[in-house]
Amino acid sequence: METQPVKLGRNIKRVRKEKGLIQADIAKAVGVSSPYLSNIENGKVNPTLTTLSKLAKALGISIEKLIK
Helix, strand or coil: CCEEEEEEEEEEEEEHHHHHCCCHEEEEHHCHHHHHHHHHHHCCCCCHHHHHHHHHHHCCCHHHHHCC
């Protein structure tokens, strides 16, 4: 069974790639490092609600769509 952090990370990575964005662009917009964003995308860390909100905004989608 897939854990929530892994599912969240997969969704972030999918949307980012669909929009043709690189990790560095999103990391800069959110105010986190590229390695930290990579850890989020790989399900290794859970972002705070604030970071999750910034990620959703930077990707142009709702938080709900990120966590589905």
